[in-house]
Amino acid sequence: MAKAKIALIGGGQIGGNLALLAAQKELGDIIIFDIPQSEGMVKGKALDILQLTPHDGYDVSISGTSNWEDLKNVDVFIITAGIPRKPGMNREDLLEINLGIMKEVASNIKKYAPNSFAIVISNPLDAMVYAFYKVSGFNKNKVVGMAGALDSGRFRAFLAEEIQCSVQDISCMVLGGHGDTMVPITRLATVGGVPIESLIEPSRLEEIVNRTRFAGGEIVKLFGNGSAFYAPAQSAIEMAESYIRDKKRVIPCASLCEGEFGVDGYFIGVPSVIGENGVERILEFELNNEEKSSLNNTLMAVKKTVKETKL
Numbered sequence: 241m242a243k244a245k246i247a248l249i250g251g252g253q254i255g256g257n258l259a260l261l262a263a264q265k266e267l268g269d270i271i272i273f274d275i276p277q278s279e280g281m282v283k284g285k286a287l288d289i290l291q292l293t294p295h296d297g298y299d300v301s302i303s304g305t306s307n308w309e310d311l312k313n314v315d316v317f318i319i320t321a322g323i324p325r326k327p328g329m330n331r332e333d334l335l336e337i338n339l340g341i342m343k344e345v346a347s348n349i350k351k352y353a354p355n356s357f358a359i360v361i362s363n364p365l366d367a368m369v370y371a372f373y374k375v376s377g378f379n380k381n382k383v384v385g386m387a388g389a390l391d392s393g394r395f396r397a398f399l400a401e402e403i404q405c406s407v408q409d410i411s412c413m414v415l416g417g418h419g420d421t422m423v424p425i426t427r428l429a430t431v432g433g434v435p436i437e438s439l440i441e442p443s444r445l446e447e448i449v450n451r452t453r454f455a456g457g458e459i460v461k462l463f464g465n466g467s468a469f470y471a472p473a474q475s476a477i478e479m480a481e482s483y484i485r486d487k488k489r490v491i492p493c494a495s496l497c498e499g500e501f502g503v504d505g506y507f508i509g510v511p512s513v514i515g516e517n518g519v520e521r522i523l524e525f526e527l528n529n530e531e532k533s534s535l536n537n538t539l540m541a542v543k544k545t546v547k548e549t550k551l
């Protein structure tokens with residue numbers, strides 16, 4: 241198979257790490273794109289990463305640009321373009337600025353690489369992925385938002401720390417929107433097949449769930465400037481890899497639901513199979529009443545943000 245062409249739209253904190261991880265996994269040739277004022281920065285990052293490839297022998301090319309012409313026929317876009325959260329700012333505050341950026345990015349991607357697969361990361365995620373979908377006119381399977389992979393990863397890391405076991409053996413999912421209303425499904429979380437609820441007291445589990453809900457904010461506060469970037473990059477790479485290598489991994493992603501889980505016409509975090517056709521399937525299952533009402537709560541938050549996008 242021809243080498244995949246991967247473009248990172250936004251070469252900031254997450255974008256730079258995406259480039260590094262994509263190179264280390266040899267996912268394909270990498271182009272980091274940013275605004276003209278940051279072209280030197282992304283060219284520099286590309287060169288820096290290129291110069292580490294001989295050490296472990298990663299055979300990929302990496303370049304930086306601010307010219308859309310260089311992005312013709314890209315296979316996968318990972319979009320982080322926008323501004324990150326500042327302390328005290330919630331994701332919705334970012335809406336207006338990032339929406340303008342997303343519209344511009346979506347029209348260019350539609351023009352230069354209409355058959356690509358797009359993974360949106362920019363916040364507020366639920367609205368940004370919706371905006372990309374509307375403006376690009378892409379089929380629903382070719383547009384997805386990254387949030388659930390990160391939120392589930394955070395939940396897994398905290399659970400492993402609590403139980404003192406390998407993170408590898410924790411399996412769980414966080415559904416819903418990428419905000420404080422996200423829905424960690426504790427009932428189905430397991431470690432090596434053993435239900436988490438039989439190992440952790442309910443009150444302690446609730447604390448871990450809450451920490452997961454606010455995990456992004458915890459990092460924003462510690463940084464004082466900017467938001468998380470290592471784990472978000474790794475989470476998106478997992479999705480890109482599943483598409484490029486047709487792995488058909490089941491990953492909680494913001495996918496367009498048309499009836500699944502009672503959601504119609506919104507991108508919301510649901511277990512999605514990612515393969516060569518993009519979002520190939522959403523795995524639906526029965527939620528209990530409490531989970532249904534939490535998902536409904538998160539859906540209201542997503543609807544509110546989407547409404548504010550006024551597309």
Ligand code: TXD
Pocket residue numbers: 249250251252253254255273274275278320321322323324325334338341344345360361362363364365386387390418466467468469472
């Ligand atoms: O789970 C999730 N979805 C997220 C989302 C987790 C963490 C952070 N999340 C959001 O990702 C965050 O709130 C931001 O909206 C994005 C990107 O975060 P990052 O930390 O990488 O931000 P940076 O370092 O500011 O990088 C953004 C880059 C920067 O280099 C800008 O110059 C560039 O985006 N930018 C653009 N690139 C291309 N085209 C346009 N128009 C453009 N405008 C800004």
